[in-house]
Amino acid sequence: DAKTTQPNSMESNEEEPVHLPCNHSTISGTDYIHWYRQLPSQGPEYVIHGLTSNVNNRMASLAIAEDRKSSTLILHRATLRDAAVYYCTRPRGSTLGRLYFGRGTQLTVWP
Amino acid sequence: EADIYQTPRYLVIGTGKKITLECSQTMGHDKMYWYQQDPGMELHLIHYSYGVNSTEKGDLSSESTVSRIRTEHFPLTLESARPSHTSQYLCASSEVGTSGSFGEETQYFGPGTRLLVL
Numbered sequence: 001d002a003k004t005t006q007p008n009s010m011e012s013n014e015e016e017p018v019h020l021p022c023n024h025s026t027i028s029g030t031d032y033i034h035w036y037r038q039l040p041s042q043g044p045e046y047v048i049h050g051l052t053s054n055v056n057n058r059m060a061s062l063a064i065a066e067d068r069k070s071s072t073l074i075l076h077r078a079t080l081r082d083a084a085v086y087y088c089t090r091p092r093g094s095t096l097g098r099l100y101f102g103r104g105t106q107l108t109v110w111p
Numbered sequence: 112e113a114d115i116y117q118t119p120r121y122l123v124i125g126t127g128k129k130i131t132l133e134c135s136q137t138m139g140h141d142k143m144y145w146y147q148q149d150p151g152m153e154l155h156l157i158h159y160s161y162g163v164n165s166t167e168k169g170d171l172s173s174e175s176t177v178s179r180i181r182t183e184h185f186p187l188t189l190e191s192a193r194p195s196h197t198s199q200y201l202c203a204s205s206e207v208g209t210s211g212s213f214g215e216e217t218q219y220f221g222p223g224t225r226l227l228v229l
Contacts, residue, residue: 032215043117043201043220044154051215087154098170099218101146101154 004088009106012078020073020105022088027068031091034099035062035073037084044087044101047073083109114138117202117221124192125229132187132224134202143185144218146201147171154201160185192228200224 005023012018024033032051036044048055048062050071055062061074075082087104115136124130136143141162146154146169156169160179174196175189185204189196203218 034217036218036220041222043203043223044218045220046217049215049217092170098156098159103151103153 003100004090004102006086006088006102006105008103009108011108011110012075013110014080015077018075018078018082018107018109020075020086020088020107021070022072023070024088024090025069027090029068033062033064033068033071034089035060036087036089036101037082038087038104039081039084047086078107078109080109080111083107115202115204115219115221117200117224119224120222121225121227123227123229126191126193128192130189130192130226132200132202132226134185134187134221135183136185136204136219136221137183138204138206138219139182140204140206140219141182142205142216143179144203144205145169145175145177145185145187146203147173148199148201148223150199158187192226194228197226197228200226 032049034049035047037047038044048060050062050064063072085104085106087101089099092098092100118133143160145158147157148154155171157171157173158177160166166177175187177187201223202221205216205218207216
């Protein structure tokens with residue numbers, strides 16, 4: 001089953017780190033893990049992606065477990081603008097572009 | 112920054128009307144997608160296209176149709192709108208990542224169209 005599992009919601013205080021977990025236990029060896037986030041009244045936006053090793057960019061870090069069955073999106077210092085729904089996605093089947101999005105994790109950031 | 116546009120952003124329309132939701136991208140991406148999303152729910156792929164004159168149905172059955180006559184344009188049409196079509200419709204396009212690998216594509220989304228059918 002090409003699904004991912006994420007907590008429905010998480011909370012953080014501003015300026016604190018946030019670790020958003022995702023389980024993808026049935027992922028294949030060649031499936032990339034992508035994270036997107038959706039701000040209110042907007043379409044999802046790309047955050048980061050990776051295959052096996054940890055990845056960093058200006059928005060976040062992605063830590064991928066050695067067995068690739070889970071990953072964690074890390075926001076190093078949460079801001080109020082980071083409040084969004086975060087989706088961990090993986091390919092659904094072998095057709096290009098068919099991603100499983102799930103319901104994601106609603107992140108609330110408190111001032 | 113992604114350049115993908117959707118119009119209208121909001122649409123309220125009566126039952127039985129024909130509507131077309133517009134989606135355009137200026138990135139030259141071959142692959143484009145339409146998703147449907149209800150509040151608080153997951154995104155469901157309803158249509159996708161790998162290029163001009165290529166369209167396929169997605170994972171969620173939809174009464175809408177799409178066309179791809181130009182690379183940059185991927186409109187979605189409902190011939191006869193019904194209240195059950197009320198939802199948010201998101202358009203996306205994608206590019207393959209630096210590895211050139213099949214699974215490394217990144218999707219870029221438009222702002223969405225919120226449709227309310229009365």
